Amino acid sequence: MTITTHAAIGAVIGFSVGNPVAGFIIGMCSHFLVDMIPHGDSNLAKKFRIQKKKRGAVTFTTIDAVIAIYVILGVSNLPIPTSDVALSAAIAGSIMPDLVIGLHDLTKSKYLKWFVKLHFFFHDFFSKKYGDIKLGYAIIGQAVIVVLLLNLI
Template sequence: MFLTLHASAGALVGELAPSPWLALLFGFLSHFPMDMFPHGDRKMGDRAMAHGGHHVRKYVVLILADALVGLGILAAGFALGKFEHPWYAYLGMLGGLLPDLIVAIPEYAMFVKKSERVALRWFYRFHNFNHNKLITAFDLPMRVGLVGQGLLLLLIWKLW
């Protein structure tokens, strides 16, 4: 699932939370059910890690572009006054992104540093199990996944 969608869903559930801490928690928890649905981008990271070099750079550029798009969309939401509780929405957004940020730590250690000692390996395994549970049996082509994620993003924005 693209970061833009995780951030938007996190902001939405954060906005609905009764406290800042629950906004962060709800955003964090919103990440996992979204990752369970087939979304067409699973092979991108696998391909980048397997081939290395320019594939990894391309993957990182895509992640950064996704983050910038998400930041732009959410900045527009803040600027247009879409949030009644902007601080809660911000914390929910942060919570929605946190699982992917946490997973980056063991991924870096395992795939870039080739380390045997990996911090947060248990979280990496949990996240991958959750992320691949349905996708392993049924994944979508990348184009279909992008359309599906775009439609889900529009739905989230409509709910605001």
């Protein structure tokens, strides 16, 4: 899933739970569960990790991160009856796994290998068996999901 989608899910969790620790944990668990849904990034990841073509992946991730920042800023400025800390913690938990993967890609740390295996166990759970969908369809679907989620807040 995109960082934006994970952040929107985290925002709904933070709003619903209201507790920073629970929000962070539930947000992180949601990341793994939602990532199981095929979401069109297999070719992008293959080009990045196997073929070492970084431009597409870096561009996609940068645009996604900027949109996620705008979504987070928008949600954090809403007059909603929940703790800013709970909201922030749930969003942080929901995007943390991708941050750790990025850190591993950058450093190749042997201490993060277990986490990479765990992440991609969930990430590739269905797409390896049944195939992935086209990235364009995935982006449209996720945009709709983000809008629907933000309307829940």
